[in-house]
Amino acid sequence: xxxxxxxxxxxxxxxxxxxxxxxxxxxxxxxxxxxxxxxxxxxxxxxxxxxxxxxxxxxxxxxxxxxxxxxxxxxxxxxxxxxxxxxxxxxxxxxxxxxxxxxxxxxxxxxxxxxxxxxxxxxxxxxxxxxxxxxxxxxxxxxxxxxxxxxxxxxxxxxxxxxxxxxxxxxxxxxxxxxxxxxxxxxxxxxxxxxxxxxxxxxxxxxxxxxxxxxxxxxxxxxxxxxxxxxxxxxxxxxxxxxxxxxxxxxxxxxxxxxxxxxxxxxxxxxxxxxxxxxxxxxxxxxxxxxxxxxxxxxxxxxxxxxxxxxxxxxxxxxxxxxxxxxxxxxxxxxxxxxxxxxxxxxxxxxxxxxxxxxxxxxxxxxxxxxxxxxxxxxxxxxxxxxxxxxxxxxxxxxxxxxxxxxxxxxxxxxxxxxxxx
Amino acid sequence: xxxxxxxxxxxxxxxxxxxxxxxxxxxxxxxxxxxxxxxxxxxxxxxxxxxxxxxxxxxxxxxxxxxxxxxxxxxxxxxxxxxxxxxxxxxxxxxxxxxxxxxxxxxxxxxxxxxxxxxxxxxxxxxxxxxxxxxxxxxxxxxxxxxxxxxxxxxxxxxxxxxxxxxxxxxxxxxxxxxxxxxxxxxxxxxxxxxxxxxxxxxxxxxxxxxxxxxxxxxxxxxxxxxxxxxxxxxxxxxxxxxxxxxxxxxxxxxxxxxxxxxxxxxxxxxxxxxxxxxxxxxxxxxxxxxxxxxxxxxxxxxxxxxxxxxxxxxxxxxxxx
Numbered sequence: 001x002x003x004x005x006x007x008x009x010x011x012x013x014x015x016x017x018x019x020x021x022x023x024x025x026x027x028x029x030x031x032x033x034x035x036x037x038x039x040x041x042x043x044x045x046x047x048x049x050x051x052x053x054x055x056x057x058x059x060x061x062x063x064x065x066x067x068x069x070x071x072x073x074x075x076x077x078x079x080x081x082x083x084x085x086x087x088x089x090x091x092x093x094x095x096x097x098x099x100x101x102x103x104x105x106x107x108x109x110x111x112x113x114x115x116x117x118x119x120x121x122x123x124x125x126x127x128x129x130x131x132x133x134x135x136x137x138x139x140x141x142x143x144x145x146x147x148x149x150x151x152x153x154x155x156x157x158x159x160x161x162x163x164x165x166x167x168x169x170x171x172x173x174x175x176x177x178x179x180x181x182x183x184x185x186x187x188x189x190x191x192x193x194x195x196x197x198x199x200x201x202x203x204x205x206x207x208x209x210x211x212x213x214x215x216x217x218x219x220x221x222x223x224x225x226x227x228x229x230x231x232x233x234x235x236x237x238x239x240x241x242x243x244x245x246x247x248x249x250x251x252x253x254x255x256x257x258x259x260x261x262x263x264x265x266x267x268x269x270x271x272x273x274x275x276x277x278x279x280x281x282x283x284x285x286x287x288x289x290x291x292x293x294x295x296x297x298x299x300x301x302x303x304x305x306x307x308x309x310x311x312x313x314x315x316x317x318x319x320x321x322x323x324x325x326x327x328x329x330x331x332x333x334x335x336x337x338x339x340x341x342x343x344x345x346x347x348x349x350x351x352x353x354x355x356x357x358x359x360x361x362x363x364x365x366x367x368x369x370x371x372x373x374x375x376x377x378x379x380x381x382x383x384x385x386x387x388x389x390x391x392x393x394x395x396x397x398x399x400x401x402x403x404x405x406x407x408x409x410x411x412x413x414x415x416x417x418x419x420x421x422x
Numbered sequence: 423x424x425x426x427x428x429x430x431x432x433x434x435x436x437x438x439x440x441x442x443x444x445x446x447x448x449x450x451x452x453x454x455x456x457x458x459x460x461x462x463x464x465x466x467x468x469x470x471x472x473x474x475x476x477x478x479x480x481x482x483x484x485x486x487x488x489x490x491x492x493x494x495x496x497x498x499x500x501x502x503x504x505x506x507x508x509x510x511x512x513x514x515x516x517x518x519x520x521x522x523x524x525x526x527x528x529x530x531x532x533x534x535x536x537x538x539x540x541x542x543x544x545x546x547x548x549x550x551x552x553x554x555x556x557x558x559x560x561x562x563x564x565x566x567x568x569x570x571x572x573x574x575x576x577x578x579x580x581x582x583x584x585x586x587x588x589x590x591x592x593x594x595x596x597x598x599x600x601x602x603x604x605x606x607x608x609x610x611x612x613x614x615x616x617x618x619x620x621x622x623x624x625x626x627x628x629x630x631x632x633x634x635x636x637x638x639x640x641x642x643x644x645x646x647x648x649x650x651x652x653x654x655x656x657x658x659x660x661x662x663x664x665x666x667x668x669x670x671x672x673x674x675x676x677x678x679x680x681x682x683x684x685x686x687x688x689x690x691x692x693x694x695x696x697x698x699x700x701x702x703x704x705x706x707x708x709x710x711x712x713x714x715x716x717x718x719x720x721x722x723x724x725x726x727x728x729x730x731x732x733x734x735x736x737x738x739x740x741x742x743x744x
Binding site: 002003004005006007010053055056110120122128130131132134135137140143144147148151152153154156157160161166167168169170171172173174175181185188192194208209212213214215216217218268269270271272275276284287404405406407408 | 428429464524531536537539540541544546550555558561562564565568569572574575576579580581582583586589591592593595596600617620621624625654655656657658661663664731733735740
């Protein structure tokens with residue numbers, strides 16, 4: 001709903017329901033495979049095969065085996081054959097989300113739903129291929145298609161064409177907070193009455209430029225990512241996508257949809273400390289955690305699980321640990337917290353969305369994913385660090401943090417639906 | 423109930439191939455003559471069909487460049503910083519204690535550093551510069567603005583075609599209405615590079631590439647008489663589809679060109695003078711609209727924000743009613 005001076009006042013905020021979500025991650029394709037993998041404490045990192053990493057310190061990442069066959073959705077065969085890896089992940093996640101939502105595409109026309117997506121690199125692999133061919137001054141054959149496919153607009157167009165979304169598509173590129181920002185802003189569209197249905201998500205695929213970038217910063221672990229471990233030595237990258245279908249809670253109940261969760265809170269802020277390093281005490285993280293919980297109407301003692309940003313780098317985990325302790329105060333010892341990046345890697349623009357999906361899987365199944373391979377934990381971890389898979393049948397409220405380059409900080413809070421919504 | 427407050431376009435800034443500041447931009451636009459351009463080629467290439475209009479070096483040293491955050495910033499980061507600084511400086515509204523948010527839009531982003539870094543990776547990844555990589559991310563320039571202006575508030579970078587600027591204006595209006603911020607810098611910028619020019623040649627057959635940035639400062643007002651230019655409306659971005667391509671959306675005409683009530687920014691004239699600076703062009707169009715209303719020349723101006731491959735939107739600025 002666009003802005004117009006003199007608009008009538010709009011109704012107050014309305015609760016936002018998640019009625020469908022889907023994901024693709026190194027743990028597998030779909031909710032079932034991911035739930036099974038995380039519940040079993042599996043680690044899904046392996047040697048990178050997509051590009052040459054022989055010249056780098058690190059060689060492992062969360063690389064996905066994409067399902068065989070054409071991508072889901074109604075793309076023409078010729079277009080479906082052209083899509084890049086990142087778009088394929090996005091389409092697989094969207095297919096699962098739409099199927100769960102019960103949103104039906106009309107015989108003529110589209111599903112009236114804007115789309116908000118987060119990504120840090122989009123179809124960077126196509127950009128890399130374009131660069132190589134252009135600088136080597138090889139034939140221009142294929143270059144136009146690479147340029148066209150590289151643009152985020154093309155990925156958005158594929159998504160809308162495949163599933164019949166009207167759009168428009170807004171791309172938020174805030175580094176590692178992109179996916180969380182996208183879900184949060186999509187939620188705001190619904191909460192404030194600007195849209196009645198919104199598709200939201202985040203995605204990123206492994207690519208050589210970004211892998212080398214993190215390696216150049218010596219941010220990649222030469223061993224294994226061990227978030228919150230006292231001797232942690234870096235992160236591992238991963239790839240994946242998650243997509244959510246959001247609508248007003250009242251509308252979802254009215255059409256008899258299954259409400260999977262309520263998107264109860266969202267907050268974003270900027271950490272000005274440094275382009276790549278967080279404030280040591282996690283000031284911006286504290287701010288978003290407090291604001292998101294205030295929006296959700298909950299206090300720290302009521303939060304049953306935190307899926308932390310927890311990259312495994314010395315600086316992030318320390319800052320986030322401080323922020324969590326400051327946020328929770330005396331209740332911190334009772335707040336179960338884990339990072340799933342030790343299991344699947346850091347999915348960058350896809351992280352916020354995939355980790356939100358993991359939170360919902362945990363909430364649905366009544367379990368908590370583990371923070372693997374900790375060993376001796378960082379003394380800054382005053383919270384209840386979940387080191388092995390754990391049952392959590394009473395999990396009702398969960399929070400997920402995402403922090404990125406440029407100081408982009410975002411926190412989402414989800415609430416389990418009331419029994420009447422099951 | 424959530425009231426819809428009045429939103430002022432409190433300030434504007436620009437960097438263009440005409441120079442650093444709104445003044446040279448508006449003067450060049452008024453004259454209407456295409457600025458000089460230079461050949462532009464991939465390294466090692468012989469002749470080139472590519473042309474560009476670069477931003478000239480600033481005549482005077484820019485004070486904000488002394489900030490440590492900008493020391494290694496990409497060209498587009500500096501363009502954005504200059505345009506945003508001018509927008510903030512030109513605002514006469516009360517700025518004390520306000521929460522300033524930032525929305526930045528771009529089409530291509532920090533392409534020069536990205537290309538340089540990837541070249542180093544292909545040569546020898548073990549020696550690729552860690553100084554370059556962080557400055558390649560899309561939101562690095564916007565984060566520098568936050569550091570420059572002391573903003574801890576929400577800061578988004580939107581990537582897309584020209585219609586993304588309409589989305590940015592709409593998002594800024596929403597934040598101001600909802601109380602998420604007291605003021606929002608809406609900025610857009612691009613830097614020229616041979617690979618982007620090559621891409622333009624491939625997809626569009628040629629043309630002159632430009633570079634630069636534009637910035638607007640949006641603020642909630644309480645009927646402040648100093649708020650001479652108001653955000654009158656932002657049209658819904660209509661996404662292109664198989665059924666409705668670029669030429670088939672209602673937003674192409676800016677929403678109300680037909681009724682003749684408002685002037686319409688001639689975006690073609692902007693491109694003819696300054697070149698195709700992708701995501702910066704819509705911001706320049708918005709600055710031109712702001713200037714036309716601010717000077718009293720027009721009572722209202724519509725800005726077509728027609729994207730080349732994603733969607734079409736529009737916005738309208740209006741003078742405060744007398």
